[in-house]
Amino acid sequence: xxxxxxxxxxxxxxxxxxxxxxxxxxxxxxxxxxxxxxxxxxxxxxxxxxxxxxxxxxxxxxxxxxxxxxxxxxxxxxxxxxxxxxxxxxxxxxxxxxxxxxxxxxxxxxxxxxxxxxxxxxxxxxxxxxxxxxxxxxxxxxxxxxxxxxxxxxxxxxxxxxxxxx
Numbered sequence: 001x002x003x004x005x006x007x008x009x010x011x012x013x014x015x016x017x018x019x020x021x022x023x024x025x026x027x028x029x030x031x032x033x034x035x036x037x038x039x040x041x042x043x044x045x046x047x048x049x050x051x052x053x054x055x056x057x058x059x060x061x062x063x064x065x066x067x068x069x070x071x072x073x074x075x076x077x078x079x080x081x082x083x084x085x086x087x088x089x090x091x092x093x094x095x096x097x098x099x100x101x102x103x104x105x106x107x108x109x110x111x112x113x114x115x116x117x118x119x120x121x122x123x124x125x126x127x128x129x130x131x132x133x134x135x136x137x138x139x140x141x142x143x144x145x146x147x148x149x150x151x152x153x154x155x156x157x158x159x160x161x162x163x164x165x166x
Contacts, residue, residue, distance in 0.1 A: 065118060
């Protein structure tokens with residue numbers, strides 16, 4: 001985009017990191033790519049103001065988290081299909097030893113997973129998570145507590161322990 005100086009450079013430098021972040025939020029590379037694309041489209045529209053600030057990267061990540069939450073808020077119902085989906089998906093971003101943890105994380109409800117990702121991966125405070133997701137700090141804490149409790153119980157019943165959970 002010739003009329004938006006710096007935007008192309010930002011996209012070229014940050015796309016891989018944003019795809020990894022999208023993958024952690026969504027659980028699959030296709031939804032991650034869609035999430036990144038939509039967030040970058042929104043960033044492009046806001047670039048004149050955001051590009052002058054210190055951290056357009058934070059703007060995009062916040063946008064991605066909010067887009068992800070809005071998608072699962074809209075799709076709370078189960079979608080029935082005639083055929084079960086193919087499960088030929090290979091985890092490309094995580095090492096083999098973390099696959100069990102990722103499977104357990106992916107099994108959590110989206111709200112709990114989003115809170116845990118923002119807390120552990122992004123290292124955000126409860127207040128920042130609440131701001132990003134548009135929920136109260138109390139809801140952040142309860143979602144984190146429930147998500148961690150489910151992870152602990154499922155991982156304690158599995159033969160291998162996958163690191164410590166806060």
